[in-house]
Amino acid sequence: MDKVKIALAKGRTADIAIEMLAQVGIVFRDYSKNSRKLVFKDTSGQVEMILVKSGDVPIYVEKGAADVGVVGKDVLLEEEADIFEVLNLKFGQCRMCVCGKKDYELSFNRKLIVASKYPNIAKNYFDGKGIHCEIIKLNGSVELAPIIGLADVIVDIVESGKTLKENHLEVLKDIYDISARLVVNKVSLKTKSEIIKSLISRLEELTLKGEFQ
């Protein structure tokens, strides 16, 4: 029987994904949240799990270093990998938004300055709207940019909106709904179809129950 390698985005995504996998019978005994290990085998010996940084999941799966992956839609939109995106796992839900100072009004007289951890998403969105913009890529604390005048608006993930509120910012526009996705290498789905198709259908049943949000 073929072995399947599954790449999980380290952190909360991996924690929930591991719980979901356990419910469909794929159990990683040697995994614990505090472990520094990066490679794990399940009890059946058929599935191997690797933990990688979330932004790296698409490339592992595209290149076939992993057959299957679990990663947020935000990463998939940003990285645009050539992979199958077979299932919405429905957990890790949040929104990708354009945010700015309260009462911000878009000026059409000059180009828009946008700060984001997601330069491709931001660029594609404003290009699609025909708005001339310049993207500044930041690596964190993006909310700071409009406050201190580095950018007019930001494009970022909003979960509860608490951070925005505390920094006197608000959502100007929802762009995408984000949640965790099951992705599959384009060749593996065909060459290891039995085991991967069964994994997809078992996880799909589980998401329909709606226990993991």
Place this chain on the structure above:
Amino acid sequence: MVQLKNMLPEGVETLYGDEYAFKDEILNNVKNTFRSYGYRQILTPTFEYFDMYKEMFGGINFRQMLKFISPQGDVMVLRPDATIPVARMAAKNIRDKDEYLKFFYTAPIFRQLETQKGDEREFLQAGVEYFANPNPECDAEIIAIGIKTLIDNGIEDFRIDLGQVSYLGSLLEEVESDQHVRKQIIQLIESKNQGDLKSYLEQRPMEIQYKELILNVVTMYGKPQEVLPLAQKCAINEGMIKAIENCEEVVRILEDYGYKDYIIFDLGFTNPLNYYTGIIFKGYADNFGKAILQGGRYDQLTMNFGTYKPACGFGININYLVEIVSMIKTKDRVTCYTDYLILYEKSTRKQALTDAEKLRKQGYIVETNELTDINKQTLLAKQRNIHEIFVVDKNGCNGIEVIRNGVTNDIKEILNRG
């Protein structure tokens, strides 16, 4: 020494002796397979006018082409695709409009890809193109050559994934007129994103049975006996029915080749290069995450050059093939070697060089050099995989065995043997 900021551009390859020989052997296998089906080798230029590619109705993303500007100011591209120039050659070199052409090529392909993803910007591709045959016989022959190419290189565990672009094409033509929406639907089908496709279609004013039909296409992949009957049932117009009949006929022919077990189907395949019009296929080797070969039918491409020659062909990525073969072939790999090294003194040089040439005529690989330090030279000979050294000095000729076991030879004896 020159201090270079960057030693080599990203995505290119350097290969040394044994590795090159390994690749070359595989390439020769591929060429022999192609030749054995009557395909004849052709050459297309390494660079051409950007305009030729730009004018194509199909083609490659312009951003992915490696461009430069000629002294006359024309934008040139390094060969981004093999099929388009081959199609031009087929269209422009016609003696008779019914003449069929079977071409093969081996050529480096250049792509300007995203940086730091490990993608190759120059890779070797080999392929066959069969012109002026619109029938399933031609499709099946092309697919069969693809299969045979993998088998001839010792690959056993692989699959050929077939699709038919006119199935989905005919469906969308009937149910959705908006080009932008079609593109969006195609993109979601291409990534098998059924969930997002469903919510996207829910917002569209489209009849519910059409929505279900489009969603069904996402799941139309697997074994032919499972996929094709389902696809047949879902066909709602002439174009879709014809597409499935074409698939069934190709499968029947491949069965007669004895290759049916390699075939799987995916009717959710869309048309990455735009020029495909019918059957489209990819080849996958087990435990290798990228498609190793791809091809399909392109009936309209030659029309761009003024001649109608319906055609089918495929290209195989030789770099990937080498990676796969090196995973499965760990023993008996070709290595570079030299049969004899002849070392001489000044006084015996003429004799040594004459003997060396005689040995080469017999088919041996022979190196010559002046005798300096026999110990050092023996050590170097070992590193270079030289089988035997002859020292030709005033005492005559002595053989020193380097690599081979057993007795050493006499140079004269070998010459006399020949």
